[in-house]
Amino acid sequence: MMRIAVAAEGKNVTEHFGHCVNFMLYDVENNKITKEESVDNPGHKPGFLPNFLADKGVKVIISGGMGQGAVDIFNERDVEVVTGASGDARTAAERYLKGELKSTGSVCHEHQHHDECGE
Numbered sequence: 505m506m507r508i509a510v511a512a513e514g515k516n517v518t519e520h521f522g523h524c525v526n527f528m529l530y531d532v533e534n535n536k537i538t539k540e541e542s543v544d545n546p547g548h549k550p551g552f553l554p555n556f557l558a559d560k561g562v563k564v565i566i567s568g569g570m571g572q573g574a575v576d577i578f579n580e581r582d583v584e585v586v587t588g589a590s591g592d593a594r595t596a597a598e599r600y601l602k603g604e605l606k607s608t609g610s611v612c613h614e615h616q617h618h619d620e621c622g623e
Contacts, residue, residue, distance in 0.1 A: 510589070517589045519569055528542055567589065
């Protein structure tokens with residue numbers, strides 16, 4: 505079983521990982537999503553969310569953008585980071601499973617300059 509998390513606002517991929525409203529968690533068996541669950545974002549504290557998700561068994565995180573600090577912690581926890589996603593969260597997870605969604609490597613460095621990591 506593999507677990508994919510998508511940083512979301514409701515059912516849509518969010519642009520900013522740390523400030524998402526919720527995480528959509530998808531359990532995957534034989535490359536098919538078997539279970540879907542929404543978990544509220546427990547709060548944005550430095551270094552907290554990557555460990556929170558890794559502790560839940562997440563192996564892949566999909567988001568629009570993500571700061572380097574979070575990327576580094578995910579990497580330390582052997583969680584694959586996929587950024588540059590948008591649209592429906594479940595569709596993004598399915599596209600990842602099909603090999604269609606690749607990380608753009610876009611990392612948000614300056615949270616105060618939203619335009620640089622936005623559209």
